[in-house]
Amino acid sequence: MTAKRVTFKLNGVTLEAPEGQLVIEAAKAAGVEIPHYCYHPALGNPGNCRLCVVEVAGAPKPMVSCRTQVREGLEVYTDSEPARRAQASSLELHLVNHPLDCPVCDQSGECGLQDYYMKFGRYDSQVREAKEHKRKRLEIGPHVMLDQERCVLCTRCTRFTEKITKTSELGIFGRGHKEFVDLAPGQRLDNAYSGNTVDLCPVGALTDKDFRFKVRVWYLDQTPSICADCSRGCNVSLHTNTKRPWHDEGRRLARVKPRHNPEVNQWWLCDEGRYGFKKFDEDRLGRVMRLIPYRRELAWETALDELASELRRELEALGPEGLAVVASGALSNEDWAAFKAFFVDALGCKRFLFAPQPDQLGIEDDLLRRKEKVPNLEGGKALGFGSAVASLSWERLEADLEAGKIWGLYLIERDAARFWGAKASALLSKPRLVVWQGPWKGRTGELAHFRLPATAHIEEDGHFTNFEGRIQAYQKALEPLGQARPDWSIFEGLRQRLGAAQKAAR
Amino acid sequence: MKILTRHFDNPKLHELETYRALGGYQGLAKARGMAPQAVQEEVKKSNLRGLGGAGFPVGMKWSTVPPPEKAPERFVVANFDESEPGCFKDRVLGTRAPHQILEGLLIACHAVSARWGFVFIRGEYADQYDILKKAVAEAEAAGLCGDVKVRLMRGAGAYICGLDTALLETMEGKKAWPRQPPPFPTVVGLMGKPTVVNNVETLSMLPHILVNGGQWFADIGAKGDPARRIHPSGGTAVYSVSGDVERPGIYEFAMGTPLRQIIEAAGGVRGGRALKAVIPGGTSTPPLAASEIDVPMDFDSLRGVGSFLGAGGIVVLDETRDMVEVSHNIERFLAHESCGQCTPCREGSEWTTRILERVLEGGGVEPDLANLRRVGENIAGKVICALGDTVGMVVRGYMKKFPEDFAKRLPAKPAEAAR
Numbered sequence: 001m002t003a004k005r006v007t008f009k010l011n012g013v014t015l016e017a018p019e020g021q022l023v024i025e026a027a028k029a030a031g032v033e034i035p036h037y038c039y040h041p042a043l044g045n046p047g048n049c050r051l052c053v054v055e056v057a058g059a060p061k062p063m064v065s066c067r068t069q070v071r072e073g074l075e076v077y078t079d080s081e082p083a084r085r086a087q088a089s090s091l092e093l094h095l096v097n098h099p100l101d102c103p104v105c106d107q108s109g110e111c112g113l114q115d116y117y118m119k120f121g122r123y124d125s126q127v128r129e130a131k132e133h134k135r136k137r138l139e140i141g142p143h144v145m146l147d148q149e150r151c152v153l154c155t156r157c158t159r160f161t162e163k164i165t166k167t168s169e170l171g172i173f174g175r176g177h178k179e180f181v182d183l184a185p186g187q188r189l190d191n192a193y194s195g196n197t198v199d200l201c202p203v204g205a206l207t208d209k210d211f212r213f214k215v216r217v218w219y220l221d222q223t224p225s226i227c228a229d230c231s232r233g234c235n236v237s238l239h240t241n242t243k244r245p246w247h248d249e250g251r252r253l254a255r256v257k258p259r260h261n262p263e264v265n266q267w268w269l270c271d272e273g274r275y276g277f278k279k280f281d282e283d284r285l286g287r288v289m290r291l292i293p294y295r296r297e298l299a300w301e302t303a304l305d306e307l308a309s310e311l312r313r314e315l316e317a318l319g320p321e322g323l324a325v326v327a328s329g330a331l332s333n334e335d336w337a338a339f340k341a342f343f344v345d346a347l348g349c350k351r352f353l354f355a356p357q358p359d360q361l362g363i364e365d366d367l368l369r370r371k372e373k374v375p376n377l378e379g380g381k382a383l384g385f386g387s388a389v390a391s392l393s394w395e396r397l398e399a400d401l402e403a404g405k406i407w408g409l410y411l412i413e414r415d416a417a418r419f420w421g422a423k424a425s426a427l428l429s430k431p432r433l434v435v436w437q438g439p440w441k442g443r444t445g446e447l448a449h450f451r452l453p454a455t456a457h458i459e460e461d462g463h464f465t466n467f468e469g470r471i472q473a474y475q476k477a478l479e480p481l482g483q484a485r486p487d488w489s490i491f492e493g494l495r496q497r498l499g500a501a502q503k504a505a506r
Numbered sequence: 507m508k509i510l511t512r513h514f515d516n517p518k519l520h521e522l523e524t525y526r527a528l529g530g531y532q533g534l535a536k537a538r539g540m541a542p543q544a545v546q547e548e549v550k551k552s553n554l555r556g557l558g559g560a561g562f563p564v565g566m567k568w569s570t571v572p573p574p575e576k577a578p579e580r581f582v583v584a585n586f587d588e589s590e591p592g593c594f595k596d597r598v599l600g601t602r603a604p605h606q607i608l609e610g611l612l613i614a615c616h617a618v619s620a621r622w623g624f625v626f627i628r629g630e631y632a633d634q635y636d637i638l639k640k641a642v643a644e645a646e647a648a649g650l651c652g653d654v655k656v657r658l659m660r661g662a663g664a665y666i667c668g669l670d671t672a673l674l675e676t677m678e679g680k681k682a683w684p685r686q687p688p689p690f691p692t693v694v695g696l697m698g699k700p701t702v703v704n705n706v707e708t709l710s711m712l713p714h715i716l717v718n719g720g721q722w723f724a725d726i727g728a729k730g731d732p733a734r735r736i737h738p739s740g741g742t743a744v745y746s747v748s749g750d751v752e753r754p755g756i757y758e759f760a761m762g763t764p765l766r767q768i769i770e771a772a773g774g775v776r777g778g779r780a781l782k783a784v785i786p787g788g789t790s791t792p793p794l795a796a797s798e799i800d801v802p803m804d805f806d807s808l809r810g811v812g813s814f815l816g817a818g819g820i821v822v823l824d825e826t827r828d829m830v831e832v833s834h835n836i837e838r839f840l841a842h843e844s845c846g847q848c849t850p851c852r853e854g855s856e857w858t859t860r861i862l863e864r865v866l867e868g869g870g871v872e873p874d875l876a877n878l879r880r881v882g883e884n885i886a887g888k889v890i891c892a893l894g895d896t897v898g899m900v901v902r903g904y905m906k907k908f909p910e911d912f913a914k915r916l917p918a919k920p921a922e923a924a925r
């Protein structure tokens with residue numbers, strides 16, 4: 001049932017909104033910002049910060065817009081003199097005991113206190129008293145640091161652990177001005193979603209351990225992207241640091257933040273997805289290499305020529321049955337299209353290992369995390385790489401290699417060597433041709449004949465299809481490392497060299 | 507006029523036998539012979555208003571409880587948290603006449619069809635807890651509780667727990683952070699069920715109303731004057747009189763009795779000193795100047811002189827008292843007891859206290875007065891519960907009525923001290 005629509009007035013402008021909608025939401029929809037800390041659409045409206053006060057015609061005192069509902073004929077002023085005065089005075093009271101340590105605070109530049117002071121405050125301080133001191137620099141979990149002095153006691157973080165993760169590690173202790181946020185006795189903030197408390201905290205009380213003192217937020221660029229760490233496809237924003245490369249030892253990706261998408265991840269992100277980004281700057285493949293028969297760096301064109309001619313030779317001699325392809329659900333839809341055009345349509349290849357095996361499976365829960373730890377299985381399935389085609393398992397592939405049925409093994413981003421452990425070098429020495437393609441070196445990269453660097457998804461534009469079949473775009477946030485190029489362009493380069501000839505021969 | 511304290515000279519009043527011999531539990535019997543709705547009507551007629559501080563008409567509060575068809579389970583809670591400085595009448599009522607409270611609670615349960623009656627007792631009232639526990643056992647043994655289960659619950663010691671919605675939170679085992687109505691407790695209260703919270707003095711009035719009739723009670727009290735927006739207040743109130751008087755103690759008077767008469771009953775100002783100020787309703791209520799004590803003591807008349815009847819805690823202050831010290835003392839209490847939930851009260855109460863502290867220590871600067879007033883204005887009306895309003899109101903009340911005490915503490919010349 002949809003709510004009845006009613007008309008009300010906001011700052012003198014007549015607007016329509018669903019009856020019963022909170023004024024703070026209705027104003028937001030109309031582009032009017034009302035300052036607030038405690039209210040959050042997912043966490044409720046305890047009304048404790050008293051910052052969202054507005055003037056309501058006929059009301060004897062300022063009303064909190066997070067608890068006032070739109071009704072027919074309601075008249076609200078967010079910018080009248082009394083409303084502004086009420087907002088500024090609430091802000092002033094928030095700042096009485098705030099340490100004002102912005103120069104050493106990571107939140108600086110994106111802080112609710114700074115922003116609101118500039119927009120709604122701008123008064124001269126009347127505080128002559130000493131500030132209340134509380135505890136600082138508390139490591140409350142693997143990812144999050146707490147500074148109790150900076151806290152405005154909005155209870156967002158405690159409500160998150162109570163209502164969303166249902167773990168209740170955080171609480172508000174003490175009374176009155178001595179009150180502070182802290183861990184419940186015997187607890188640590190180590191749930192799988194702990195990083196969200198940092199996003200929720202409107203001030204610098206909760207900060208990312210990982211991001212502390214690394215780079216000022218105003219040097220960061222933001223690019224919309226999709227998290228590639230499981231098949232949920234959470235919407236994220238990649239915060240990259242290219243303007244100050246000397247900060248944080250050249251780490252290009254400074255942090256990952258969730259982007260609100262009510263259909264996919266709401267406001268949240270799991271810690272694996274949030275803090276797993278260091279891999280994009282670690283152990284990466286930068287150069288096109290041929291390792292066997294001897295180790296040399298190649299230009300792309302040479303490498304593709306050499307690989308194409310070797311593939312052609314073996315295909316002509318032994319046929320496509322002996323070529324096994326191990327692909328990863330990390331490929332984009334664009335990659336999958338080129339993958340199919342090359343391996344299936346051009347080469348007639350039949351032996352695929354595609355389905356997630358233990359190497360790509362992990363923990364699942366009922367909030368966000370999915371057990372398949374790759375982003376785009378559905379994109380592959382849509383092109384026919386479902387269970388029917390993907391007949392191989394790691395065990396079966398191992399047996400086929402042992403039996404000498406495989407002359408060529410083309411591995412895309414799946415580190416067979418790591419999976420096989422001690423047996424890996426023996427198994428990988430069986431085929432005449434082993435190709436390793438992907439963003440990372442992996443252990444297999446050391447044992448392959450060809451090593452082809454591919455871009456990570458953060459270095460290209462593309463699309464993933466999540467587990468529900470939702471196609472989502474991501475954008476290029478950073479330049480590729482070294483010679484890396486998108487997977488689809490590697491497949492396409494090979495197809496152009498070899499596919500036409502192969503087809504003609506058949 | 508004495509209703510609740512009429513038999514207080516009887517040292518055995520707390521025993522069931524004595525209480526019954528003096529007419530106790532007849533009100534309950536009468537109520538049980540009536541339909542719940544009829545009991546509500548009788549109480550409405552009596553003009554009984556809540557004596558816990560807010561003065562809300564009792565019958566009207568009860569009538570907002572949804573009908574049993576909609577919400578079969580409902581509760582009545584007797585508020586025995588009495589923590590307001592200057593108030594001790596509930597303690598005396600609980601010590602001397604526990605059955606009067608219990609009978610009132612059982613009548614209220616009948617009036618709203620509740621099967622559970624709770625008494626929430628201030629943690630420090632250990633003796634009263636024992637006395638009441640014994641009374642409940644006696645009443646149960648005598649079959650007086652009927653199908654109502656009466657349970658006692660002790661507070662853990664915080665002023666805010668006396669506020670009805672904070673009380674419900676703490677009863678549920680949570681931190682006593684006041685809820686923000688609506689919904690009101692009579693609709694969504696304890697464990698989400700309709701709950702009536704009434705002060706123990708309020709409840710103690712019920713047996714007498716039932717026995718003598720609502721009209722009798724209304725006639726005793728203040729008639730009111732609708733033109734001046736003064737609504738009637740039925741019956742009497744029990745005042746706790748303390749401070750600079752000859753005979754501190756509890757005194758019961760009809761609603762509308764002039765404050766002067768109550769102070770005189772307590773022997774007047776101690777040691778023949780001159781009166782300077784009176785706190786009429788407990789320290790949360792702004793002070794009256796000596797010239798204002800002819801005000802009739804009822805809920806609405808006191809508003810006319812900028813204060814409240816509150817819970818009837820009358821504190822008399824003689825000419826030697828310094829109002830900066832008094833207001834600092836009260837603000838410090840409020841800052842200590844602020845639950846800390848909402849920012850203006852949490853921060854504003856402490857800031858106000860510290861400014862007053864600095865002024866008291868001789869470090870006052872000229873802008874302090876304006877700032878105190880401004881901070882007070884910025885808290886009142888912008889908070890979740892009445893404690894915050896009080897924080898903003900109290901200091902402004904003292905500054906308004908005793909400006910010379912504040913002026914005396916500041917440097918003669920308006921010069922800003924070094925910041």
Ligand SMILES: Cc1cc2nc3c(=O)[nH]c(=O)nc-3n(C[C@H](O)[C@H](O)[C@H](O)COP(=O)(O)O)c2cc1C
Nearest residue numbers: 556557558585587588589668669670704705708892
């Ligand atoms: C800060 C604060 C403290 C209070 N403390 C008490 C108390 O100790 N006892 C009490 O009966 N009412 C107290 N009240 C009033 C209660 O909230 C509530 O109004 C009362 O218990 C209702 O009963 P009544 O209608 O019989 O007065 C307090 C209110 C406030 C704002």
Ligand code: SF4
Nearest residue numbers: 151152154155157201
């Ligand atoms: S730590 Fe942050 S989110 Fe938590 S209560 Fe304090 S200000 Fe709010």
Ligand code: SF4
Nearest residue numbers: 845847848851891894
């Ligand atoms: S006004 Fe004070 S006591 Fe009341 S809820 Fe707010 S902080 Fe707590």
